[in-house]
Amino acid sequence: MKRREPLGFDLTALIDVVFILIIFFIVSSTFRVEEKVLNLTLPSSNGKALEIETKQITIELSSKKLGYNGQNITFLDLQNQLEIISDKSKAIIVRIDKSVPYNRVVKLLNLLQLNELNNLALVTKE
Template sequence: MNFKRQNREEVAVNLTPLIDIVFLLLIFFMVSTTFTKENHLSIDLPEATAEAANAPIQALEILISASGEYSVNDQSLVNAQLQTLKRALQKMLGGRETAPVVITADAKTPHEAVVKAMDAAGQLGLVNLSITTRQPAKSE
């Protein structure tokens, strides 16, 4: 028996449509994704037993993280230099000569960072300073 051999074409997988689909998905996810940068610092406040006072509405708030990073009115600063902190406070003053300053520092913040914030405010003539704390947990 003499069987006739069939001419078999070489099987090849065309990857071009697959690559097109992958690029379309990549572009779709790049366009539909939103990139947000959170400026909030994680802060654990120290405790104090004094009654809380209402903070003035137009107060400048300086947040200091446990690692000594500064944020003025929820805007993070690029570094922890005294001049950078002073420039940020001047910018937030917006032409006002004085404003109350509320310093919110983490319980584990180095003392130097808090003193530097107080010094920056003092050099700008801001003398109405407050340091925020939290009420201790009541144990009965």
């Protein structure tokens, strides 16, 4: 009498496909790290949080330094960087230390206004 082989599925191919899909999703996902150059003490707020876009500009201002997308720059360099922005509706994330004198804040906001960059988000502590 001939012996029957047990019924079952070979799961090796299925496991291979699952691992390939997992690796694909891990590699294709993006991880956004918030760029912080300066150690700032932000003022507090009771407003709601803003979604962070992937194509944005981050400006940080302390009493002695200025940061632009993760790099220390001067106001003159910032003016040059803002002039070359073609998309005027691009989101500008502004982080200002609460000890910054108002004349520096006004100078920064004037630069943004002169370059017609009005889509601002001021970052505060929660």
